[in-house]
Amino acid sequence: METDLNRCKRCGQCMSVCPVYQTTFREADVARGKLALLECVEAGTMRWSDRLGEILSRCLLCGACAQVCASRVETNLMIQSGRQRLFEIEKSGKSQSAVLRSIREGDLTAKILLKGGALLQALVCKKIPETSGLHLRFPLSFFTERSTVPHVAWTPFLDAFRPEPDVRVEGPRVGFFVGCGANYLFPDMAWALVRILRHVGAVLVVPEDQVCCGLPAYVSGDTDTARKLAQKNIEVFESMELDAVLTVCASCGSHLKTLASLFADDPSSRDAAASMAQKHMDAMTFLVDHLGFETYLKALEPGGRPNKTRPLRVAYHDPCHLRIGQGITQAPRRLLEAVPGVQLIEASHPGQCCGHGGDFNLSHFPLSMKILDRRMEDFEKVKPDRIVTGCTGCLLQFAEGISRRGLAGRFEVCHPLVLVEKAIASCRTPAQHRESLPVFQARRTDAGQ
Numbered sequence: 001m002e003t004d005l006n007r008c009k010r011c012g013q014c015m016s017v018c019p020v021y022q023t024t025f026r027e028a029d030v031a032r033g034k035l036a037l038l039e040c041v042e043a044g045t046m047r048w049s050d051r052l053g054e055i056l057s058r059c060l061l062c063g064a065c066a067q068v069c070a071s072r073v074e075t076n077l078m079i080q081s082g083r084q085r086l087f088e089i090e091k092s093g094k095s096q097s098a099v100l101r102s103i104r105e106g107d108l109t110a111k112i113l114l115k116g117g118a119l120l121q122a123l124v125c126k127k128i129p130e131t132s133g134l135h136l137r138f139p140l141s142f143f144t145e146r147s148t149v150p151h152v153a154w155t156p157f158l159d160a161f162r163p164e165p166d167v168r169v170e171g172p173r174v175g176f177f178v179g180c181g182a183n184y185l186f187p188d189m190a191w192a193l194v195r196i197l198r199h200v201g202a203v204l205v206v207p208e209d210q211v212c213c214g215l216p217a218y219v220s221g222d223t224d225t226a227r228k229l230a231q232k233n234i235e236v237f238e239s240m241e242l243d244a245v246l247t248v249c250a251s252c253g254s255h256l257k258t259l260a261s262l263f264a265d266d267p268s269s270r271d272a273a274a275s276m277a278q279k280h281m282d283a284m285t286f287l288v289d290h291l292g293f294e295t296y297l298k299a300l301e302p303g304g305r306p307n308k309t310r311p312l313r314v315a316y317h318d319p320c321h322l323r324i325g326q327g328i329t330q331a332p333r334r335l336l337e338a339v340p341g342v343q344l345i346e347a348s349h350p351g352q353c354c355g356h357g358g359d360f361n362l363s364h365f366p367l368s369m370k371i372l373d374r375r376m377e378d379f380e381k382v383k384p385d386r387i388v389t390g391c392t393g394c395l396l397q398f399a400e401g402i403s404r405r406g407l408a409g410r411f412e413v414c415h416p417l418v419l420v421e422k423a424i425a426s427c428r429t430p431a432q433h434r435e436s437l438p439v440f441q442a443r444r445t446d447a448g449q
């Protein structure tokens with residue numbers, strides 16, 4: 001860490017891309033300022049403190065600063081290391097709310113509390129009378145600032161998913177790491193992937209005992225919890241002998257890609273983590289680059305009566321965890337451009353962060369909303385029917401942006417795969433066309449054969 005800190009030349013290039021700095025114009029909010037403070041701590045002229053913790057928390061860990069740094073300082077990793085050190089020193093996890101802590105830990109309590117999210121929604125929307133004792137049992141302070149409270153699925157995807165009983169796969173085996181966002185909040189995107197792959201005869205292996213990817217724990221500095229969750233997932237997915245592991249959430253995916261770095265001092269876990277990271281692939285990239293799905297979509301024939309309505313105007317938002325974290329910008333656009341009835345439009349500042357940033361949205365809500373406002377202005381100028389994005393954090397953020405700016409009914413937000421699945425469901429597929437897809441040479445066979 002000391003070496004990397006010293007590499008910072010204070011050139012200020014990171015100021016040009018930092019969404020937080022560009023909102024506050026405070027030196028302590030940009031990577032350069034944070035690195036200077038960490039250097040003081042290393043030199044012994046400053047102590048770890050709550051104030052430093054607050055400064056380090058004012059970062060989305062978007063990675064934009066590291067991407068433009070000519071000195072190749074891994075700025076976001078330095079900031080993350082600082083958070084980890086503070087977590088160890090102060091055990092700050094103990095002061096976190098039960099909801100946040102259990103989401104990080106991804107355990108049974110999380111499941112119960114997240115189900116409670118639907119209850120919280122009912123409480124906030126006054127569907128439950130204020131006289132009810134339930135108002136006293138759930139802290140509402142976090143939810144009061146938001147105009148929207150995430151709807152929580154009463155039946156999470158992993159509880160509802162059933163493998164096709166009469167199908168086995170020959171050829172490569174593809175697994176699905178679902179992630180908490182797709183499991184609890186946006187199961188439609190998980191179902192979209194399942195239905196798309198079933199439509200073309202491919203089969204997903206969905207281990208039911210998978211847990212949270214561990215990213216929320218990691219970004220809060222709780223590396224021990226992040227390691228435990230990673231180890232559980234590695235064990236579960238390794239036992240399935242998969243050739244690829246797909247994700248539909250950019251945040252989960254970018255974390256899975258870097259799993260090995262969690263085990264720098266543990267070679268056996270590191271190798272297993274590296275193997276899982278190598279198998280990981282974002283589902284949209286898989287569809288475009290490995291399944292030839294772009295050509296497939298373009299050849300679909302509209303079903304029913306000819307559709308004379310105008311195309312659906314769709315604006316794509318690049319999640320930082322996909323654009324910077326995984327270097328993926330083209331696969332989602334190519335997929336969307338191929339969807340019948342969809343017109344892909346580009347808003348200005350395509351790489352601009354939405355301001356969600358995991359914990360950042362919870363701990364710095366007003367600042368997060370200012371960053372979101374800038375991104376919403378970009379979209380409002382091009383007037384899309386849908387904002388589409390492949391990250392659960394961004395989906396939550398845009399749902400909030402649409403609501404607080406009074407755009408409900410004019411814009412909607414969804415995952416690209418949801419549009420792809422709808423197109424497939426409403427179009428006719430020539431039989432020979434479907435058979436031409438190289439679905440990993442997987443073949444449907446009856447289990448009894």
Ligand code: SF4
Pocket residue numbers: 007008009010011012013014015031032035065068069070071072073075
């Ligand atoms: S771009 Fe890199 S070298 Fe320049 S100030 Fe930022 S962190 Fe330091």
Ligand code: SF4
Pocket residue numbers: 017018019020021029030031058059060061062063064065066075076
């Ligand atoms: S990771 Fe993003 S938010 Fe954090 S300092 Fe770098 S550019 Fe700013």
